[in-house]
Amino acid sequence: MPLQIGDPAPSFSLPDQNGSPVALAELRGQRVVIYFYPKDDTPGCTKEACGFRDQWASFEKHGIKVLGISKDPAGSHTKFIDKHQLPFTLLSDPEPCEVATAYESYGMKKFMGRDYIGMMRHTFVVDPEGNLERIYWKVKAEEMAQQILTDLGLS
Known part of the structure; x- marks a missing residue:
């Protein structure tokens, strides 16, 4: 059955851009935005990340934690954060992307007319x-x- 509003969020612990573990359970008591994205520093992913950056004051004001998750390694996340001055945490969910799979955010998709897993x-x-x-x-x-x-x- 697909994830639905009201379901418990699938639990996870993933390494952040510095290699430190971030566990969803430790963030209990505050709202958390979890966004899955395909790849650091690609056009759409950069637009999305910069959107969160540009609205950061509102998220921070309301105590909302923002976590971006892709399968990119910590070093890639660090470069992406530095290049675009991203004030939030990026997490690495490497193959087989177990966390993304739990959130129904990894699998077969189409891109430019081709099927691939991502x-x-x-x-x-x-x-x-x-x-x-x-x-x-x-x-x-x-x-x-x-x-x-x-x-x-909130806006």
């Missing part, structure tokens, strides 16, 4: 109790950060 662009908002509050299966990279703030009544 990370999908999906976003989730986890409430302070650890349940899925919002699920975005169709993400417009440039608008995602603002869309979340609007949907949560």
Whole structure:
């Protein structure tokens, strides 16, 4: 059965851009945005990350933690963060992408008319109790950060 609003968010612990583990369970008590994206420093992924960066003051003001997840390694995340001054955490979910799979965000997809297996662009908002509050299966990279703030009544 697909993930639905109100379901417990799948638990995970993944390394951040510095190699330090980040566990979802340790973030209980605050809202968390988890966004899955295909690859560091590609056009759509950069637009999405910069959208969160540009709205960072609002996320921070409301105590919302933002976590970006791709299968890129820590070194790639560090370069991406430095290049675009990203103020939030990026996590590495390497093959076989178990966390992305648990969030139904890894699998067969089409790109430029070809089928391949990869990370999908999906976003989730986890409430302070650890349940899925919002699920975005169709993400417009440039608008995602603002869309979340609007949907949560925070903008």
